[in-house]
Amino acid sequence: MSTMTIDKSGPTRKVKYGSMSRDRAWALRWSYFFLVLFAIFSLTPPLYMLITSLKSSAEISAATNPWWVYHPTLENYIGLLTSNQFLRFFWNSAWVSIIVVTITMLISVPAAFALARMKFWGSATLATGVFLTYLIPDTLLFIPLFKMFAMFGDWTGIQLINRWYVLLFVYPTLTVPFCTWIMIGYFASIPKELDEAAIIDGASWFQTLTRIFIPVALPGLIAATIFAFTVSWAQFLYPLVFTTSTDQLVLPVGIITTLIKGDVFNWGQIMTGALLGAAPPLIIYAFLMDYYIAGLTAGATKG
Amino acid sequence: MVDVTLQPNRVTATQAVRKRSGLRNALRRKSTVAFVMALPLILLILILVVYPALYSLHLATLNKSMAKFVGFGNFEFLFKRDTFWLVVKQSCIFAISAVIFKALIGFIVAHFVHNVPAKKQRKWRGMLLVPWVIPPAMSTLAWLWLFDPSYSAFNYTLSFFGIGPIPWTGDAMWARFSVILVNVWYGAPFFMIMYLAALKSVPEQLYEAAAIDGANWWQRIWYVTLPMMRNIIAITTLFSLIVTFANFDIVRILTAGGPLDHTHIFATWAFRVGIEGSDVPLGASVSLFMVPILAVAAVFILRDISKRGNEA
Secondary structure, eight states: OHHHHHHHHHHHHTTOOHHHHHHHHEEEEEHHHHHHHHHHHHHHHHHHHHHHHHOHHHHTTTOOOOOOSSSOOOHHHHHHHHHHHHHHHHHHHHHHHHHHHHHHHHHHHHHHHHHHHOOOOHHHHHHHHHHHHHHHHHHHHHHHHHHHHHHHHHHHHHOOOOOOGHHHHHTHHHHHHHHHHHHHHHTTTHHHHHHHHHHHTTTOOOIIIIIIIIHHTTTHHHHHHHHHHHHEEEEEEHHHHOOGGGGOOOOOHHHHHHHTTEEEEEEEHHHHHHHHHHHHHHHHHHHHHHHHHHHHHHHHHHH | OOHHHHHHHHHHHHHHHHHHOOHHHHSSHHHHHHHHHHHHHHHHHIIIIIIHHHHHHTTBBTTTTSSSTTTTTTHHHHOOOOHHHHHHHHHHHHHHHHHHHHHHHHHHHHHHHSSHHHHHHHHHHHHTHHHHSSHHHHHHHHHHHHHHHTHHHHHHHHHHTTTTOOOTSSSHHHHHHHHHHHHHHHHHHHHHHHHHHHHHOOOHHHHHHHHHTTHHHOOOOOIHHHHHHHHHHHHHHHHHHHHHHHHOOHHHHHHTTTTTTTOOOOHHHHHHIIISSSOOHHHHHHHHTHHHHHHHHHHHHHHHHHHHHHHH
């Protein structure tokens, strides 16, 4: 040990203070240089969506400079926003997402409260099970789920396949486990004295949840809501499997199946549709970035 | 410690209550209330996750019309098909290389963002996370248009450097490269955010101590940053491995498995066989091949989380 410290103390003495700050200035310059490169890489596809969405079909097929709009036009936006079909996709997506968020919160908040604070037989196993469920991807379950809902239709006569509301049953399998998991983390971080005081004052468990836990863990609740919304809005596999009629489709599947007709790609409209489809998550992100990032990192850092 | 000493008391207390009362007090008991609150969650997991998972095991043993039990027939059939081995190979190449590049790029970018003065970090972080925010189905459409065979904006740009038109999605090797590139573009910001959060939690004193001991830039990363971030790196990588291995959207939209099934991964091939080809049992068998790697990753993640739970 002692020889090592002697060895290392040698070179440090020779370092000048001036070179240290000069190093730091260069490091900063290089950081900016690479950050600009990475920002270009990150933002190229969305910017290209915007560029293409402002072009007319004639300009796209003329193969001029693809990175520049010579004759900007809003005809793609007007075309889509006045098309009943596109508006239908948009409303389907909006309804599905809003209802799924509501269902998710109604299921996961009480469950997380029960798992974080009120121990019962098997609660620890259930908490682990919730986390394991979160790790099961949609691509593993879509075939059995599809078959299950088809069989359910045969048995009871209630046809759920190819109805938009079937998505209300399958989306919560993706949103509820994660939301429960991060809510457990947020609830567990609330000091025990707070709910003990409430119980002593005569509050019921339900009142403890609504008057204390939900207000105190509000940032976590917002993060979980944002997560549930973005997952439901972006989900592509389940609607592709479960819905086929054009009036039942949600936005991502609708754009891909109706705007791509055979080999004819109407790229101006496709990019406009994609941009409009990306808009709600982007707007939420722009205004609630801190909650969004809190939700993103909570999955691994809390627990 | 406090919990341990309290527990016997609580047990005797609840037993005493149970003796004295009937159903009314049982409903008021804490564990009953808790169970009722968690009941919707339990039902959801049992009916819509556990049951389908077991059901897919059953499905995988049926023949195409789902009338006859064939045991391992579907698997035997798969093992004899070249396409299946192509899918296995491509799934591994796709998941492993995408995760490695995502982790590396995320790590590097997180360092650059961390270097920038604190006030400006928010702006950069905001811009760099945009790929993660856009629904992948939507952003992959933009990539598809950037890769378009005749109007590719990339080929237009590259032609100025004398690099000939690249068949981004037309040629097997390039198509493999393209799906990985899009996946890296989509997933690297997630790593960046996780690493950035981890970097901020490393105490500044450690770097100062290392600097005083004469550690250079590389030694500081190797002996201070990496050991401090080991947990986050491991868990993020495992998460990403699961998500990437089970990816569907990007491959489906960008190449739909083509050219000649060279970019199919388990999920897209299961969809092609099970839903489009309406051979549900075979599709279920294909998707079951995702289970082993998911299980291994899940075990490691759980071990990591319970370990941290014990430390806390």
